[in-house]
Amino acid sequence: MNRRTVKSSFLIVVASLLIVGGALFLGPHFINPFGMGDVDRNVLLGIRLPRVLVALIMGAGLGASGAVLQGFLRNPLADPYILGLSGGAALMASGGILFGSRLFGPFSIPLYAFVGSLLTGLLVGFMAYWRRGFWPERLLLAGVGLGFLFTALLMLMMSLSTNEGLRRAIHWIFGDLSISDWPLIPYGGAIVAGGGLIGLWRARALNALMLGDEIAHSLGFSPFRERLLLFISVGLMTSASVSLGGTVGFVGLLIPHIVRFLTGPDARSLIPLSAFSGAAMLCLADLIGRTVLSPMEVPAGIVTAILGAPYFLYLLRRQDVLGG
Amino acid sequence: MSWEVDALNILQLRDVCFSYDGSPFVEGLNLCIGEGLFCGLIGPNGSGKSTIMKITSGILTPDSGDVLLWGKDIHSYSGSDRAKLISYLPQLLDLKLPFTVRELVSMGAYPYKIPPEITVAEAVEMVGLQNEIESPISELSGGERRRAFIAMTLLQGAGLILLDEPLANLDIRFQIELIRLLKDLREKKGISVLMALHDINLIYHFDYLFVVKEGRLVCEGDPLEIITEGLLSDVYGVELKVYPQEDGTMLFRV
Numbered sequence: 001m002n003r004r005t006v007k008s009s010f011l012i013v014v015a016s017l018l019i020v021g022g023a024l025f026l027g028p029h030f031i032n033p034f035g036m037g038d039v040d041r042n043v044l045l046g047i048r049l050p051r052v053l054v055a056l057i058m059g060a061g062l063g064a065s066g067a068v069l070q071g072f073l074r075n076p077l078a079d080p081y082i083l084g085l086s087g088g089a090a091l092m093a094s095g096g097i098l099f100g101s102r103l104f105g106p107f108s109i110p111l112y113a114f115v116g117s118l119l120t121g122l123l124v125g126f127m128a129y130w131r132r133g134f135w136p137e138r139l140l141l142a143g144v145g146l147g148f149l150f151t152a153l154l155m156l157m158m159s160l161s162t163n164e165g166l167r168r169a170i171h172w173i174f175g176d177l178s179i180s181d182w183p184l185i186p187y188g189g190a191i192v193a194g195g196g197l198i199g200l201w202r203a204r205a206l207n208a209l210m211l212g213d214e215i216a217h218s219l220g221f222s223p224f225r226e227r228l229l230l231f232i233s234v235g236l237m238t239s240a241s242v243s244l245g246g247t248v249g250f251v252g253l254l255i256p257h258i259v260r261f262l263t264g265p266d267a268r269s270l271i272p273l274s275a276f277s278g279a280a281m282l283c284l285a286d287l288i289g290r291t292v293l294s295p296m297e298v299p300a301g302i303v304t305a306i307l308g309a310p311y312f313l314y315l316l317r318r319q320d321v322l323g324g
Numbered sequence: 325m326s327w328e329v330d331a332l333n334i335l336q337l338r339d340v341c342f343s344y345d346g347s348p349f350v351e352g353l354n355l356c357i358g359e360g361l362f363c364g365l366i367g368p369n370g371s372g373k374s375t376i377m378k379i380t381s382g383i384l385t386p387d388s389g390d391v392l393l394w395g396k397d398i399h400s401y402s403g404s405d406r407a408k409l410i411s412y413l414p415q416l417l418d419l420k421l422p423f424t425v426r427e428l429v430s431m432g433a434y435p436y437k438i439p440p441e442i443t444v445a446e447a448v449e450m451v452g453l454q455n456e457i458e459s460p461i462s463e464l465s466g467g468e469r470r471r472a473f474i475a476m477t478l479l480q481g482a483g484l485i486l487l488d489e490p491l492a493n494l495d496i497r498f499q500i501e502l503i504r505l506l507k508d509l510r511e512k513k514g515i516s517v518l519m520a521l522h523d524i525n526l527i528y529h530f531d532y533l534f535v536v537k538e539g540r541l542v543c544e545g546d547p548l549e550i551i552t553e554g555l556l557s558d559v560y561g562v563e564l565k566v567y568p569q570e571d572g573t574m575l576f577r578v
Contacts, residue, residue: 207423212414212418214383215412215413215473218381218480219431219432219434219435220403220434220435260422265422
């Protein structure tokens with residue numbers, strides 16, 4: 001790790017911690033950490049903390065899976081949703097919301113989303129397997145194809161629906177962290193952490209795959225096995241974050257680019273730092289979203305895009321994105 | 325010919341057949357690479373050079389026949405054990421890599437749990453890129469980029485390096501420099517090289533030459549002895565005059 005990486009990593013970690021502190025105590029209602037009453041304590045533990053934790057888990061999952069995906073697909077435009085996972089999740093979750101299905105109590109909607117996402121992942125993986133290989137182009141095309149199909153089915157379902165679930169479904173699709181609840185957090189956190197650890201474990205293989213399959217093989221890695229493991233890592237992280245709070249754009253696509261600008265392309269630092277930055281970014285976006293128009297809430301996904309895209313475009317003008 | 329395992333042969337292909345989509349592409353190929361030899365592989369376009377390189381490196385698995393690395397089936401090695409013995413660089417290297425020379429070269433240590441014999445800086449110095457060590461790969465010239473990848477394979481420390489047409493797209497100076505570098509490494513570190521190439525004007529540099537046509541080995545041996553007008557006419561279908569020179573080089577005229 002060079003000096004630039006160490007310095008930027010330090011800044012990213014400090015900034016993330018400050019943002020988390022801010023997200024807990026600031027907002028439409030300021031909580032003084034040194035003089036909390038019962039109401040404050042209830043707001044903090046019952047509402048703010050779970051919400052901040054969900055934002056952190058989702059942001060970390062999306063940031064890290066974006067970093068893994070852009071590497072192993074060798075495509076700077078890849079984001080965790082391009083594989084159609086969010087489409088499958090949205091279809092199942094919205095179906096659950098619209099038809100009012102509560103088979104699994106409070107776990108129902110997140111569970112539908114998770115199952116929808118995982119099934120889509122299996123389908124995409126099956127399509128991408130061809131001639132004893134697991135091919136990036138096939139993964140992308142299968143994901144995009146299935147994504148279109150699921151979006152169309154979702155639109156069909158929504159346009160035929162007349163019940164009051166419609167608004168909730170739309171809110172879910174745009175990334176709604178207000179539904180975050182304590183019971184889901186341990187599961188979501190564990191799955192994102194598991195996926196992230198697989199990604200970190202295979203970080204060297206991910207670097208090698210960026211040099212091309214043949215050189216990765218020459219360095220001792222099996223491209224098929226490595227891509228499969230990395231795909232599982234992305235699938236777990238994306239599915240868990242979509243299930244926790246719907247689809248939040250920008251984080252998975254642009255956070256890895258921003259971190260790469262700041263700290264370099266080595267996956268061993270890129271994956272954890274993208275997780276940190278994604279977590280902080282989403283936390284900040286959620287804080288802004290629930291504060292600026294209070295008591296109305298702007299979905300975090302919309303805030304991330306409005307804030308993050310101009311910063312990304314500024315970096316794009318200043319530096320070379322693709323390294324070419 | 326006897327196919328006993330020869331301690332001096334790092335790599336042997338025995339009766340290798342390979343087909344793409346059912347149509348045979350490489351048939352009954354036998355090939356031995358001796359320790360410390362600088363070997364060339366020539367043949368017309370589509371003669372199977374790249375396929376042979378990929379079979380030799382273990383990327384492609386033959387339909388039948390054996391690929392033996394130090395007398396043992398190459399596919400029986402673990403990935404990292406194989407990587408310590410043999411390395412391969414394809415013809416096309418990605419031009420848009422985000423890594424610096426140092427980051428790229430350090431990947432050569434991936435097969436190792438403990439750091440390999442030489443350091444990244446030493447490997448970079450061996451290929452003469454010490455002034456570019458922090459430069460992005462994308463800003464290097466074609467010849468420098470090729471050398472950066474070779475530095476990575478030097479750190480990898482394999483005794484056999486397979487290079488698929490590394491001289492293509494390089495001007496004459498870089499071609500000569502690269503050949504000198506590889507021969508120098510052979511002298512200093514006893515590395516064996518198998519290089520696929522197109523330019524027959526360069527074949528006198530090699531200790532040993534394999535000539536392939538339509539997936540079959542046509543001829544092998546010391547280039548100065550085996551390259552004749554008849555062979556070139558047979559393999560390439562063109563009439564060339566061959567003029568061996570006193571200094572051990574060769575001249576070709578149409």
